[in-house]
Amino acid sequence: MRVPLLEIQGLRVGFGRGAYRKEVLHGVDLRLERGEILGIIGESGSGKTMTGMALLRLLPESAQVDQQEMLFDGSDLPGLDEIAFGSLRGVRMAMIFQDPVGSFNPAKRIGWHFRQVMKRAEVAGMKSHTTGDYRSRAITLMQEVGIRRAEESIDLYPHQLSGGMLQRALIALVLALEPDLIVADEPTTNLDKVVEHQILSLFKQIQQRLNAGMIFVTHDMAVAASLCDRIAVMRYGEVLEVAEAQKLFADPQHDYTKLLIATARELSTPSGPRQEPGKDKPPLFEVKNLSLVFPPSGPRPAFRALDDISLDIRQGEVIGLVGESGSGKTTLGRALLRLYRPSGGTIRYKGQDITLASEHALRPLRRDLQMVFQDPGGSFNPRKLMKESLAEALRAAGVRDKREIAARSAALLERVRLSEEHGERFPHELSGGQLQRVAIARAVALDPTLIVADEAVSKLDVSVRAGVLDLFRDIQREKQLSMIFITHDLEVARYMCDRIAVLYHGKLLELGPTEEVFTNPSDDYTRTLLETLEYSLGGRNFGQADYGAAARRVSHAD
Amino acid sequence: MTSFRRFLQHRTGVIGLLIVVIVALAVLIGPALIPYGPEDMDFMAMLAPPSAAHPFGTDSFGRDVLSRVLLGGRVSLLISFTAILIAAVLGSWIGILSGYHMGWTDGVLMRVMDLLFSFPSFILAMLLMVLFGFSSANIIAAIALVYLPIFARIARNTTLLIREEPFIQASRLMGRRPAAIMLTEILPNISAPIMVQASVGFAFAIILEAGLSFIGLGVQPPTPSLGGIMSDGREYFSRAPWVLTMSGMAISVALLGINLLGDGLRDLTDPKLRERT
Numbered sequence: 001m002r003v004p005l006l007e008i009q010g011l012r013v014g015f016g017r018g019a020y021r022k023e024v025l026h027g028v029d030l031r032l033e034r035g036e037i038l039g040i041i042g043e044s045g046s047g048k049t050m051t052g053m054a055l056l057r058l059l060p061e062s063a064q065v066d067q068q069e070m071l072f073d074g075s076d077l078p079g080l081d082e083i084a085f086g087s088l089r090g091v092r093m094a095m096i097f098q099d100p101v102g103s104f105n106p107a108k109r110i111g112w113h114f115r116q117v118m119k120r121a122e123v124a125g126m127k128s129h130t131t132g133d134y135r136s137r138a139i140t141l142m143q144e145v146g147i148r149r150a151e152e153s154i155d156l157y158p159h160q161l162s163g164g165m166l167q168r169a170l171i172a173l174v175l176a177l178e179p180d181l182i183v184a185d186e187p188t189t190n191l192d193k194v195v196e197h198q199i200l201s202l203f204k205q206i207q208q209r210l211n212a213g214m215i216f217v218t219h220d221m222a223v224a225a226s227l228c229d230r231i232a233v234m235r236y237g238e239v240l241e242v243a244e245a246q247k248l249f250a251d252p253q254h255d256y257t258k259l260l261i262a263t264a265r266e267l268s269t270p271s272g273p274r275q276e277p278g279k280d281k282p283p284l285f286e287v288k289n290l291s292l293v294f295p296p297s298g299p300r301p302a303f304r305a306l307d308d309i310s311l312d313i314r315q316g317e318v319i320g321l322v323g324e325s326g327s328g329k330t331t332l333g334r335a336l337l338r339l340y341r342p343s344g345g346t347i348r349y350k351g352q353d354i355t356l357a358s359e360h361a362l363r364p365l366r367r368d369l370q371m372v373f374q375d376p377g378g379s380f381n382p383r384k385l386m387k388e389s390l391a392e393a394l395r396a397a398g399v400r401d402k403r404e405i406a407a408r409s410a411a412l413l414e415r416v417r418l419s420e421e422h423g424e425r426f427p428h429e430l431s432g433g434q435l436q437r438v439a440i441a442r443a444v445a446l447d448p449t450l451i452v453a454d455e456a457v458s459k460l461d462v463s464v465r466a467g468v469l470d471l472f473r474d475i476q477r478e479k480q481l482s483m484i485f486i487t488h489d490l491e492v493a494r495y496m497c498d499r500i501a502v503l504y505h506g507k508l509l510e511l512g513p514t515e516e517v518f519t520n521p522s523d524d525y526t527r528t529l530l531e532t533l534e535y536s537l538g539g540r541n542f543g544q545a546d547y548g549a550a551a552r553r554v555s556h557a558d
Numbered sequence: 559m560t561s562f563r564r565f566l567q568h569r570t571g572v573i574g575l576l577i578v579v580i581v582a583l584a585v586l587i588g589p590a591l592i593p594y595g596p597e598d599m600d601f602m603a604m605l606a607p608p609s610a611a612h613p614f615g616t617d618s619f620g621r622d623v624l625s626r627v628l629l630g631g632r633v634s635l636l637i638s639f640t641a642i643l644i645a646a647v648l649g650s651w652i653g654i655l656s657g658y659h660m661g662w663t664d665g666v667l668m669r670v671m672d673l674l675f676s677f678p679s680f681i682l683a684m685l686l687m688v689l690f691g692f693s694s695a696n697i698i699a700a701i702a703l704v705y706l707p708i709f710a711r712i713a714r715n716t717t718l719l720i721r722e723e724p725f726i727q728a729s730r731l732m733g734r735r736p737a738a739i740m741l742t743e744i745l746p747n748i749s750a751p752i753m754v755q756a757s758v759g760f761a762f763a764i765i766l767e768a769g770l771s772f773i774g775l776g777v778q779p780p781t782p783s784l785g786g787i788m789s790d791g792r793e794y795f796s797r798a799p800w801v802l803t804m805s806g807m808a809i810s811v812a813l814l815g816i817n818l819l820g821d822g823l824r825d826l827t828d829p830k831l832r833e834r835t
Binding site: 040337339345359362363364365366367369370371373375378379380381382383389392393396397439446 | 605723725727728729730731732733734735736742743746749
């Protein structure tokens with residue numbers, strides 16, 4: 001029998017000692033063949049990242065790692081001392097992190113990183129290429145991964161490259177090592193769908209060329225389905241099931257896997273009939289030719305974040321703002337709430353011009369316009385109980401009587417399907433989904449006319465995402481609120497929104513009813529965006545994303 | 559685990575806390591337990607070495623040094639503590655105002671703080687004392703003014719870090735007044751670094767007060783203060799070293815306790831160190 005590239009059995013990781021000891025991995029078994037991609041999917045806290053970190057000995061010293069067996073290419077990993085292990089890690093075993101920015105030394109040019117890695121590979125004596133010309137080899141590698149103008153990019157500093165380009169550079173670095181094992185931890189989570197597709201294509205291509213084994217940690221089932229050969233589902237530090245990618249989604253065995261797939265499928269169909277608010281009533285918001293320029297600061301030139309945007313927001317409708325990061329969707333949402341001061345154009349709220357209204361003049365209007373933020377953890381004062389935060393909002397809404405405040409905050413918690421007991425907790429004692437529910441309750445407490453939800457579900461786990469979205473939708477219908485739903489996730493937009501606005505580089509490309517935008521987009525960019533949707537769990541081509549073919553297309557383009 | 563329970567696990571911090579408590583009790587209750595008043599002179603025992611009757615010896619007027627050190631310690635600690643309290647409260651407000659409003663408010667306030675900062679602290683305190691006279695209130699005001707910019711800087715920087723946090727923005731969107739946001743949302747979340755700085759500043763304030771009194775620009779005789787006692791002891795150092803030594807050691811013990819306590823507080827509030835425990 002052939003020796004597998006990697007064999008892990010009974011991997012346990014714990015933190016703390018004695019009564020405080022908390023085990024986070026309870027005996028994980030994994031095996032990986034050469035040339036195979038093993039996906040690990042799971043929600044936050046499932047231990048999927050911990051597994052990769054334990055394998056590469058990247059956990060803090062306070063962690064206690066214990067295993068029955070951990071074999072890499074037949075050699076016993078736990079038996080190796082730090083020096084012997086060091087010559088494997090970063091040479092034969094490589095890791096790619098979620099955040100490419102943090103993986104580079106910000107004070108050094110891109111080329112420096114290549115030189116370090118190549119020297120290391122040579123010192124370890126693993127590689128055949130010994131030509132000393134690091135630079136030209138680095139440039140070749142960078143061209144291979146589709147970095148534009150590699151000859152110039154090599155002399156740039158990391159912050160001068162975009163996230164996508166930096167992730168490509170990181171992949172090129174890994175390519176320079178020619179490792180046998182690649183551990184990739186959510187390597188494309190921070191990237192836009194279009195870029196993600198290109199990067200994943202590269203991954204596949206490189207992995208096949210090196211015939212390397214790859215562990216691909218992700219929470220995105222669509223990505224896992226297309227990219228991976230086998231998939232392991234993890235929850236609470238245990239592997240629930242491992243199966244061939246096709247088989248896992250066609251015939252899931254474990255209840256949890258079924259639940260994950262079902263909730264993700266649910267998002268593929270609209271949550272209910274679209275609202276068609278009367279066009280005869282005057283709109284709540286009228287935005288005309290809005291532009292916003294961030295002034296230059298230091299070496300950074302002025303940045304035009306919003307460019308000539310006009311749209312109406314009618315009462316009781318949900319408008320989705322979609323677009324890649326940097327497209328200006330968050331800026332637009334904040335400008336509407338006048339958290340930013342526009343540079344041009346007009347914003348009218350209920351007929352009143354608030355474009356340049358002073359903070360003082362805005363104060364009476366503030367309560368009408370609420371926001372739910374992306375980061376559930378930061379949305380609440382960490383030193384206040386949840387009920388105190390709610391009471392604050394109720395007081396701001398003019399409720400003075402203490403008993404009424406208590407009664408109403410209890411009712412609000414119940415409305416968002418939490419109990420009074422949750423009000424007695426601090427923010428860090430609630431999960432992300434629960435926090436986001438309280439955030440909705442807080443916004444509703446002020447009886448607003450408009451809620452801007454800025455990526456409000458993108459940091460939540462899949463299994464709670466649908467619940468929070470439904471809550472948004474229910475409350476929106478119940479109160480006939482208008483909502484601006486900012487998201488990069490097209491499925492979420494389709495699920496939630498009555499109208500969709502597509503933004504690109506601060507410009508409004510198109511605005512129309514959801515069905516129309518999704519079936520018959522008028523702009524090329526929208527069409528590219530929508531193509532990525534075909535590979536989602538409910539899409540026609542789920543699991544079929546041909547990363548191989550796309551990769552060739554990318555390298556031709558450059 | 560509550561913050562206090564976690565603090566109890568910090569050994570040096572707990573030792574510091576114990577020293578500070580003992581010193582505080584000594585200067586508050588101690589003088590009442592000693593049979594001699596700080597100004598009672600005993601001409602039969604001038605410059606007497608430490609003995610059972612006078613554990614710290616006596617000075618040139620036959621006054622009990624222990625009694626004077628305890629009472630002087632009370633005066634010095636009270637002055638320094640009040641001064642730091644004022645500096646911390648005022649400085650925090652200035653810093654929060656600067657950090658929250660930014661723009662010209664920030665510019666004006668911070669340039670004033672820079673101006674204060676640009677003088678060596680001792681020279682500035684001396685200047686203020688000479689200009690405004692030697693009352694206790696003026697000593698407190700001078701020390702507070704010297705340390706004001708440090709607190710303002712820290713408060714401003716931490717405010718800048720959290721002012722874009724969603725919960726602050728949520729408060730703005732509730733239409734709450736800026737003053738209310740600063741008081742209930744920002745202040746509780748920046749209080750930890752301020753407290754740590756206050757404990758460090760307290761130690762520096764004691765040194766500054768002692769220094770001023772030592773050169774005669776601080777607390778005026780006959781009111782005892784640690785700096786004043788040291789100054790008296792200097793003249794007779796070769797004949798009666800205990801006057802200077804004992805009062806100097808009193809300052810050292812107080813500073814040691816405060817600094818250890820400050821270390822404990824700093825480790826407690828530093829999230830990076832927290833993870834290790």
